[in-house]
Amino acid sequence: MLLKKPKQQPKPVEVPTSLAERLTQARAEAEAFIEAKVQELKAAPDGASLPLDWLRYNLRADHGGAGAGCNCRVALSLLEDKQ
Numbered sequence: 001m002l003l004k005k006p007k008q009q010p011k012p013v014e015v016p017t018s019l020a021e022r023l024t025q026a027r028a029e030a031e032a033f034i035e036a037k038v039q040e041l042k043a044a045p046d047g048a049s050l051p052l053d054w055l056r057y058n059l060r061a062d063h064g065g066a067g068a069g070c071n072c073r074v075a076l077s078l079l080e081d082k083q
Contacts, residue, residue: 027071027072030072034078038056059074063078
């Protein structure tokens with residue numbers, strides 16, 4: 001019985017992503033992280049009676065300033081607090 005070596009599969013070529021795509025992905029991940037934190041606050045006994053929009057606004061105000069429009073800045077602040 002002859003055993004054949006399996007053919008080596010060519011490695012997939014990594015297509016470099018553009019800066020715009022990486023920034024869009026980072027922004028989406030930051031927004032998802034913030035939303036997860038808002039859901040954690042809502043699940044806590046103290047946050048159960050508060051509206052989601054208020055929790056979201058308060059979280060942003062505490063971690064990025066009153067007019068924090070930058071998800072990345074808020075997410076980084078939340079991560080710093082976590083450590």
